[in-house]
Amino acid sequence: MKNSILWAIVISIFAALAGIGYWSLSLVMTKPDESARIPLEIAADYIHAVIEANRTVYATEIVDKFQEKGLIEAAEHWRQENALPLPAQFLIETGKHVAATGSGIKYRLASLTPIYVWNAPVTDFERKGLEAVIKDPSKPFTGIVRIGRERVFQAIYADRAVAKNCIACHNTHPNSPRRDYKLHDVMGGIIITLPISR
């Protein structure tokens, strides 16, 4: 009898210890995970920062430098002409590579007055976003949208005419529907799409 009471006490102490152990372990295990979850708006900001950095370095350190030295030009039909892609095309091309990874992350350059129709908004949300960043370029237009069966997060960032050659080229391109861009105008937007569930 005494023995069985002793055993019962020992077993309940073990059970309590195991319970406390499991509970404290679960605290340690879940905390870093939860704090590592970042809002989609911030994830999009991070991706946007990388896209912008790549585009700036490509435009200033590669295209501008090579053109100044007269080594190689950037041209729209770069594949046929053995030239460098234009910075806009560089962004569009890297975006295609990212989309091809199947990670669900996508980005592209779009405008309400695009040189090519494939850079026009394809949904109401994209059109509204491009209108919103013209009015207020300081912050992205964000939201959750349904594309087919999938729900995705989209963020649209203003794309400004930061250099004279942006407006010079777009205002004179035979295909451009708009020819009165001025320096610092919002010419379009970078649309970033992130998957919500994987």
Ligand code: HEC
């Ligand atoms: C030498 C000509 C040229 C220059 C310079 C240039 N672009 Fe473009 N841009 C293009 C062409 C061509 C496209 C279409 C590329 C495609 O879809 O293949 C384009 C596409 C775009 C688009 C997508 C919408 C559209 O018009 O099709 C935006 C937005 C854009 N450019 C903004 C800029 C900005 C901002 C700059 C300056 C930092 C710039 N561009 C400099 C020729 C140029």
